[in-house]
Amino acid sequence: MDLLEGLNPQQRQAVTCAEGPALVLAGPGSGKTRVLTHRVAYLVREVGVRAGNILAVTFTNKAAREMKARLSHLLGAECEALTIGTFHATCARILRREGTLLGFAPSYTIYDDDDQQAVIKRILKEMNLDDKAYRPGAVLSVISKAKNDLIGPDEFVPKSYREGVIARIYLRYQQALKESNAMDFDDLLTNTVALWQEFPDVLERYRSRYRYVLVDEFQDTNAAQYVLLKQLAAQHRNLFVVADEDQSIYSWRGADFRNIQRFREDFPEAPTILLEQNYRSTQTILDAANAVISRNTRRTPKRLVTERDRGTPLVVHEAYDEQEEGQYVVREIQRLVGEEGFRPGDCAVMYRTNAQSRAVEEAFVRAGMRYKLVGATRFYQRREIKDALAYLRIVYNPADSASLSRVINVPPRGLGPQTAEALFAWAGEQGISVWEALHRLRQAEQGDEPMAHPLSARAVKPLLAFLAQWESLVEESKSLDVASILQLVLERTDYQAYLNDGTEEGRDRWDNVMELLNVASQYASMENSLGVFLQEVSLVADVDELGDQPDTPVLLTLHMAKGLEFPVVFIIGLEEGILPHSRSSGSPEELEEERRLFYVGMTRAKDHLYLVHAFRRASYGRSAPSQKSRFLRDIPHHLTGGERRTWPTRPSAALRVEPVAAPKPREDARPAPPSAPTFAPGDRVVHPKFGVGTVVESRIVSDDEQVTVAFPSNGTKKLLARLAKLEKVR
């Protein structure tokens, strides 16, 4: 197969460019991922690079799987030797091998958010701090931010008293993790950076191993990830990155698209290759997406053309509420499948927040249709699943104190909060893991030299019984696979009896545990199946998606949609407060990121794009009128088929599409406040008489919008937008 077949000249140039660094900058659907994939194959097949010398970094595990699949097609068996994965997964693997140098046993545990919270809560108690003044979530976000910027607990410079306290928590937190032989997500990156910094010989090994490094979605790398890349590529300089600054949507996680600029400075010899041909979307979709993104100021405009024809207009639909919104989406999918020959799996429903999936799911259930929720870790968040995983994690890494604290009294065995607190505090004081503390307790009780400990005489017996039980489980598990271990643990803890309280919920919970066992058994034949299984679960490597791939509509967040494409896309909840989200509307930067998020969603669509908003929506149990998203106003009217809605006929009545004239806010009919301003401060506008000016302020006044505009030559004027025929200019 010719690797260059099916590539345009620009793409070929990128795929075949010489050794050394290179930057591919291009818009959505221009084949960035395809270029990266083909470049890998090209290096192996044409340049003769050994597959083992290539590292390709993707943004999600799913993307890694897809790339692997494509490369296995392009390269055959040789692709097995490639390293393809996310930064986190790759670092996790490196640290399994080399972590001992930093004081971590190979069986270290990756702590998830709950574990992290548990550790922080423990520390707050230890330090006598109020967990309301220092909310664990808030503390963790400060710590995470620091880590993403590679600021360790020692380098952390507090800018306030509060931050001083957090700095102390941070320090203790890192100790606690080490005592538990655990790392959090951010540690996977920072510890790898530290490893390579402190052990140049190790870095040297990885440099010669990963002689060619390729990074997808480079605009969403954070500082730690960028340093990792620099460490690896500083010498051989074979760093190939593809990026689109308009698709940078993870700044809240420390991602910084200015890494593109840094790359240019650090690798000045890198050619920049632009891809300007879009192969995905119709002209209409592209035009609409472009109208939306061009309102962002901090960007370099890109050229992007498509070979495809105009296609159909976008559909903008106003639903009554979130239920009717779900119903509309489901019926429209049924229609597309029934009348237009689409497959259910061609359709995707995208939303800003996970909570929004609920109403859509209910609509699917009511319609008797199957659907797939992407990236839903809900299953792994369930109590019974977390319990079962905690059991497994203890077997794998008994030092894991977070897991021990979770299940020390599950099922109840007389080790209540008092005892647990005493035990954990005692371990904390001594700077040892809880597991070790239990051993000391036994020593103290049964050894020759009695030792003081704070545990009540009554608690000692169940504690030692607990230790004995788990010691035996750890020992017996050594020769077993994950599935057998899980079965054994469930049996010994009598977990089924604990769940089975006679209620249906209890039955369901047990069913879930059996489902977990089913998933685990898919790993059973692997080498070190327990470790592999736990790692994949921790890295959210969508374990549940193994196997079944039904042809069903997909429900996913806009964030999860990055990098994917679908013939039919529904974006729902296009309302102020949701998209843009109220928690992200504070600064212009945040708003621009919300806009990019919408842009990413729109550009996933190949043929049909539906933009749906609801007239009213319930949140936190309260239903309130909503206001349509400002982003919808940026889409020129001629690209949409006008706005439609299916109510107020009767929300449950048969689908009836009634065209609705441009929204005219009538106070009696609409409790909603008047529409949002079309002009925002900073916008450049043109006035027939005064010329070009800059908007200073804009607010809604009765029926029109009063805009204050500063004209360089005519001073500042207050104008009514409609009357003055104000127009935006770019």
Next chain:
DNA sequence: GCAGCCCCATTTTTT
């Protein structure tokens, strides 16, 4: 120590 009850806040996005 533990089950049951009530109150309350809820930071949206994920590796």
Next chain:
DNA sequence: ATGGGGCTGC
């Protein structure tokens, strides 16, 4: 709405 956390009574 929902579940986690605090409180009460056994």
